Amino acid sequence: MPRRFITADDVDRLVDAGTTELRFGDDTTVTDIARERARERGLTLIRDGDAPPAAASGSGPAPTVAAADRGRIRAEVRAAVVAELGSEPPQLERIIDRVLDEHR
Incomplete structure (x- = not known):
C-alpha cells in the first residue's frame, strides 16, 4: 500500500x-x-x-463557560495570542468561537 x-x-x-x-x-x-x-x-x-x-x-466533562464570561474570555485569549505571536493569526476569532462553543 x-x-x-x-x-x-x-x-x-x-x-x-x-x-x-x-x-x-x-x-x-x-x-x-x-x-x-x-x-x-x-x-x-x-x-x-x-x-x-x-x-x-x-x-x-469539559468545563462550561457562562455566556456572560464569553466576551471577557475572548478578549483575554485574543490579547494573549497576539502578544505571544506579535500579530493576529488568520481565523483566530473563529477558533476562539469554536473552543468556547465546545464548552457551553
Missing part, C-alpha cells in the same frame, strides 16, 4: 470543513508543518493505537 502524507493544506481543508480530530494509521506520515498547523488550528491528530487525548479519555 502506498504511503500517505498529510500536509498543512490537508489540515486547513479539514478544519475549514469542521473536522476537529484526524485519526490515521501507520501508513501515514504527517509533515512537521502539518503538525504545527494542526496545533495552531485546534485539530487533534491521533495515530491508530495511540492513547486518546486527555480530554477524550473519560477524565470528566
Whole structure:
C-alpha cells in the first residue's frame, strides 16, 4: 500500500470543513508543518493505537463557560495570542468561537 502524507493544506481543508480530530494509521506520515498547523488550528491528530487525548479519555466533562464570561474570555485569549505571536493569526476569532462553543 502506498504511503500517505498529510500536509498543512490537508489540515486547513479539514478544519475549514469542521473536522476537529484526524485519526490515521501507520501508513501515514504527517509533515512537521502539518503538525504545527494542526496545533495552531485546534485539530487533534491521533495515530491508530495511540492513547486518546486527555480530554477524550473519560477524565470528566469539559468545563462550561457562562455566556456572560464569553466576551471577557475572548478578549483575554485574543490579547494573549497576539502578544505571544506579535500579530493576529488568520481565523483566530473563529477558533476562539469554536473552543468556547465546545464548552457551553
